[in-house]
Amino acid sequence: MAYQLYRNTTLGNSLQESLDELIQSQQITPxxxxxxxxxFDKAINSALAQRVRxxxxxxxxxxxxxxxxxxxxxxxxxxxxREVTELIKxxxxxxxxCDGKTSSPVDSISRNHSSP
Amino acid sequence: MRWMPKLYRSVIEDVINDVRDIFLDDGVDxxxxxxxxxxxxxxxxxxxxxxxxxxEEQQLLLQVQQQHQPQQQQHHHHHHHQQTQPQQTxxxxxxxxxxxxxxxxxxxxxxxxxxxxKLIQHMNASNMSAAATAATLALPAGVTPVQQxxxxxxxxxQVVRAANGAQYIFQPQQSVVLQQQVIPQMQPGGVxxxxxxxxxxxxxxxxxxxxxxxxQPQQILFTGxxxxxxxxxxxxxxxAQAQITAAGQQQPQAQPAQPQAPLVLQVDGTGDTxxxxxxxxxxxxxxxxxxxxxxxxxxxxxxxxxxxxxEDDVSDEEGQELFDTENVVVCQYDKIxxxxxxxxxxxxxxxxxxxxxxxxxxxxxGDAEW
Numbered sequence: 001m002a003y004q005l006y007r008n009t010t011l012g013n014s015l016q017e018s019l020d021e022l023i024q025s026q027q028i029t030p031x032x033x034x035x036x037x038x039x040f041d042k043a044i045n046s047a048l049a050q051r052v053r054x055x056x057x058x059x060x061x062x063x064x065x066x067x068x069x070x071x072x073x074x075x076x077x078x079x080x081x082r083e084v085t086e087l088i089k090x091x092x093x094x095x096x097x098c099d100g101k102t103s104s105p106v107d108s109i110s111r112n113h114s115s116p
Numbered sequence: 117m118r119w120m121p122k123l124y125r126s127v128i129e130d131v132i133n134d135v136r137d138i139f140l141d142d143g144v145d146x147x148x149x150x151x152x153x154x155x156x157x158x159x160x161x162x163x164x165x166x167x168x169x170x171x172e173e174q175q176l177l178l179q180v181q182q183q184h185q186p187q188q189q190q191h192h193h194h195h196h197h198q199q200t201q202p203q204q205t206x207x208x209x210x211x212x213x214x215x216x217x218x219x220x221x222x223x224x225x226x227x228x229x230x231x232x233x234k235l236i237q238h239m240n241a242s243n244m245s246a247a248a249t250a251a252t253l254a255l256p257a258g259v260t261p262v263q264q265x266x267x268x269x270x271x272x273x274q275v276v277r278a279a280n281g282a283q284y285i286f287q288p289q290q291s292v293v294l295q296q297q298v299i300p301q302m303q304p305g306g307v308x309x310x311x312x313x314x315x316x317x318x319x320x321x322x323x324x325x326x327x328x329x330x331x332q333p334q335q336i337l338f339t340g341x342x343x344x345x346x347x348x349x350x351x352x353x354x355x356a357q358a359q360i361t362a363a364g365q366q367q368p369q370a371q372p373a374q375p376q377a378p379l380v381l382q383v384d385g386t387g388d389t390x391x392x393x394x395x396x397x398x399x400x401x402x403x404x405x406x407x408x409x410x411x412x413x414x415x416x417x418x419x420x421x422x423x424x425x426x427e428d429d430v431s432d433e434e435g436q437e438l439f440d441t442e443n444v445v446v447c448q449y450d451k452i453x454x455x456x457x458x459x460x461x462x463x464x465x466x467x468x469x470x471x472x473x474x475x476x477x478x479x480x481x482g483d484a485e486w
């Protein structure tokens with residue numbers, strides 16, 4: 001199953017809110033909404049993996065770090081994000097990162113594929 | 117990096133197409149699917165984390181907004197005047213304010229906030245939620261953009277400005293009794309020129325959703341701590357209007373809600389009013405401060421806050437200011453490395469929301485010292 005990580009993004013949240021509204025007005029069932037979100041997970045994971053090609057650098061000071069259930073959560077302060085084209089500065093940023101090695105079922109299947 | 121409307125667009129298209137079958141299997145009409153898509157896109161536009169997402173639609177919205185932009189000075193309605201005012205949908209606007217609102221729609225567009233000490237007004241970015249759209253349909257023609265207000269008690273109200281200058285305040289999707297709010301810095305007896313957002317009395321029997329209340333801000337008089345609404349012209353878009361007007365006259369009396377949280381009288385702990393004899397006798401206390409405070413508390417009969425241990429906590433303010441965008445990066449890690457207190461991050465496939473805007477990367481490398 002693809003990571004549900006990206007549900008808490010602008011794109012993901014707006015989808016969830018829209019689904020919630022439809023549930024409220026009883027136009028769809030919660031089960032259907034869940035299916036949509038699962039589909040969203042797949043779509044966004046695959047889009048990021050395939051359609052995005054750019055690099056970012058950043059530097060700051062680490063305020064807190066946490067590693068739990070294979071998920072890293074960092075809070076950094078006074079961070080500068082740098083890309084070729086621009087520089088972004090923030091006072092505080094939270095980074096949530098899932099393990100990149102077991103990201104998609106497709107990858108793991110191909111890795112584990114072996115013929116007896 | 118910063119902005120890829122195409123990527124978001126393509127994700128939306130993919131998702132919608134992929135779930136079409138699921139919708140049909142569940143017996144849900146295609147129209148609902150289209151509605152989902154529309155809602156989704158509107159919210160994205162509303163959040164304005166995205167520039168030029170739908171440039172055409174933005175142009176249209178800009179035009180509509182310019183005609184009906186809410187003003188800070190209520191005395192005129194100069195429709196042409198508003199074009200000089202900064203537009204919220206202009207791409208340079210880097211600041212979005214996000215406020216979490218329970219139950220109803222969430223918008224990152226600036227909202228009118230009425231905290232205890234300040235009256236902050238922001239112009240609305242334009243879009244109305246579906247609920248607001250439905251509500252405005254029930255109101256007389258000519259009603260347009262919605263100004264959302266978050267009261268200091270956390271209630272979300274929407275102020276809809278009609279073409280004739282009347283303002284309708286309603287609370288979407290909730291049938292909660294509305295409370296009257298007082299804006300303390302207003303001078304008593306003065307007529308408040310800036311738009312006053314809130315003057316709603318609790319109504320017996322509650323209010324049905326989307327009941328409109330017309331407020332003519334010029335007519336709002338502040339007498340001390342009480343607010344009176346003197347409606348001049350009372351149009352009656354909803355049947356509850358008469359009810360509200362009648363109740364409005366009872367406002368000063370029928371107001372159980374206090375402007376601030378009621379002060380709770382504490383009679384134990386440091387505000388102990390009993391055993392005063394003991395307190396007087398023990399003059400050799402080490403913690404003289406405590407004793408003084410006890411006596412003060414006993415004398416005043418009022419304790420505002422627990423004076424003891426109130427400064428022991430040294431944690432950082434996690435919440436910071438309520439309306440800051442929390443800058444979040446959601447991604448996957450390739451490698452996280454640490455050497456003493458030097459950390460190195462190798463990340464990939466991330467979506468960032470920084471200063472209200474969305475950014476995406478396929479790889480990110482970072483350094484930080486702990």
